[in-house]
Amino acid sequence: MRQRGSAVTVLAVDIGGTKFAAAAISADGEIQVRAEVALSGSRSAEEALAQTIAKITERVSADRLDGIGVGSAGPLDPCTGTVSPVNIPSWRDFPLVKTLEQMLPGLPVRLAGDAQCMALGEWWRASPHRAPSRAVLGIVVSTGVGGGFVLEGRPYLGPTGNAGHIGHITVDPGGDPCPCGAVGCVETVASGPGMVRWARANGWNGHDAVALTAAARAGDTVATLAFQRAAGALATAVLTASALVDLDHVVIGGGVAAAGPILLDPLRQAVAENAGLGFLRRLRVDLTALGRDAGLFGAAALILLHDLQKP
Incomplete structure (x- = not known):
């Protein structure tokens, strides 16, 4: 007691x-x-x-x-x-x-x-060091790609508790099967296993996302393209979510996000190039300040x- x-x-x-x-x-x-x-x-x-x-x-x-x-x-x-x-x-x-x-x-x-939880943790612990955010989307890029909203300081779970499943937005209708049962989800392109699978199919000889990150940092063309391809898929999902919810801030975390600028820079570029509406262009995209x-x-x-x- x-x-x-x-x-x-x-x-x-x-x-x-x-x-x-x-x-x-x-x-x-x-x-x-x-x-x-x-x-x-x-x-x-x-x-x-x-x-x-x-x-x-x-x-x-x-x-x-x-x-x-x-x-x-x-x-x-x-x-x-x-x-x-x-x-x-x-x-x-x-x-x-x-x-x-x-x-x-x-x-x-x-x-x-x-x-x-990642978005809520960022809002609670990291927000004092950044401009306040009323609408946050957290994305975990790791073995899978997960998402979640924090709106006005509250996790928005939805009626079933699954709101924000951004990894299962379809970005490539002719793409690979996803473990969820659909085809061409963000997760098939931007998750660690998805990126590695694509890189190996295109001539890269490594075995995991850690090695893929190291290869991209070293300038390997295929590894770099794998990150750019993942960033493009994430940007599509981010802009879709922001168009629906009017987000202030997107925070990226998870093991793949540890790649840092190799993922963040092309993601920001893809968001900026494809954000047509004015309210989408104010969206901030950052890596989590709290890490893992x-x-x-x-x-x-x-x-x-x-x-x-x-x-």
């Missing part, structure tokens, strides 16, 4: 397609403990989740926690607390909220999409800013 007057600390959990991360985060935004576990063939996703949580509770006892905020790749259903991440095939309608409640009984659990921890800050904010998020 927590002692009255003790400092508020929440457990933030970030469910990605290739790794799980968690952190104990205080109300003033300090990460006290952080842990990460990679998904692999030697352990199930459930085992990886348990190991991730255990790495935190080994150092911060459960009775010091006030709640659990979790951001997950989708699709998801916040009403039932289930998730079906496209890149975790073993999890279909997986009861993530119930599982976390069983691991840490008595704590409230709140769930949102991973990119929604943006989603964890946003997951924590699901608990810490809960009253603000209520309609």
Whole structure:
């Protein structure tokens, strides 16, 4: 039982397609403990989740926690607390909220999409260092491509909890099949695996997105074109979303975004060249100021800013 007057600390959990991360985060935004576990063939996703949580509770006892905020790749259903991440095939309608409640009984659990959490984390922790944004789109470019809105300081989840699934806007009707079941989605072009697949089909001999980034930095033509192609697909999706929602700001995070200017520069250029309407031309596009921890800050904010998020 927590002692009255003790400092508020929440457990933030970030469910990605290739790794799980968690952190104990205080109300003033300090990460006290952080842990990460990679998904692999030697352990199930459930085992990886348990190991991730255990790495935190080994150092911060459960009775010091006030709640659990979790951001997950989708699709998801916040009403039932289930998730079906496209890149975790073993999890279909997986009861993530119930599982976390069983691991840490008595704590409230709140769930949102991973990119929604990234956008919320950026709004909460990074916005004081930038011009205020009333309408933010967060995009996670990693194993998949996820998206989420924060409007007037509140995550906009939509009726099913899946608003902002920008990775599954079709940008190439004749393109590759997507794991979601459609064809030519942004994810097939701009995700790490999608970029690598295209580069290898066009003569590049590397094996993963990290190597592709290094090759592009070294001036490899095919690797550079892979990033330009990804930037073009993201720009189409960004402008589509902005035309619908009138965005102030787009924030890009995730493993592929770690490429920095190699992705950001052609993305900004493509947005500028294709933004016809005046209100689209005011759109700002940045990399997250919080790096890989943006989603964890946003997951924590699901608990810490809960009253603000209520309609």
